[in-house]
Amino acid sequence: AQTVTQSQPEMSVQEAETVTLSCTYDTSESDYYLFWYKQPPSRQMILVIRQEAYKQQNATENRFSVNFQKAAKSFSLKISDSQLGDAAMYFCAYRSLEYGNKLVFGAGTILRVKS
């Protein structure tokens, strides 16, 4: 079974600075999808960024980028120029291509942004 581990329960960053959130996963599959979701106090999961495992190039979405290390099974999220609106719970998630559409989530990292 696939598992996702987020080892940082909580992180803090100064506004305008850069922060990196860690995620590792365990799988025996060679192809899969990885996601980072943001969950603000409104509770709705918002997709931040996504990565296809067969693509070696790291995904980038504006201030958000990932460092995908397939061999190490690592998928970290870098947030540049942090803004107050980035404060939220961040979840790393794995989706198998072989075992249906379900997402396997990590336990989450609370990101606090200081002004």
Added chain:
Amino acid sequence: ETGVTQSPTHLIKTRGQQVTLRCSSQSGHNTVSWYQQALGQGPQFIFQYYREEENGRGNFPPRFSGLQFPNYSSELNVNALELDDSALYLCASSLSGAGLYGYTFGSGTRLTVV
């Protein structure tokens, strides 16, 4: 384009009761998944419905059941509620075969069992 709508937003039930949670999927999406998110934890997959049939289930007992309707909306039913069922229940819709894309989540239903 409407997003995913869940109702009710909050609910308080007594242990042993039954509850029904509802989800309207995003326009154009034909697959609905349900997740349970306990306080301070990541969401856990309950099950998924495609074309009105359950086509994937997580490690949840049979008292968790669901339905999907022809308009792709969905219900999650939980019988014989237990205190541990207290959680945020999230619905996510997607387009089957969309692969990397297309998961849209609702804002969830907060269920409290007392």
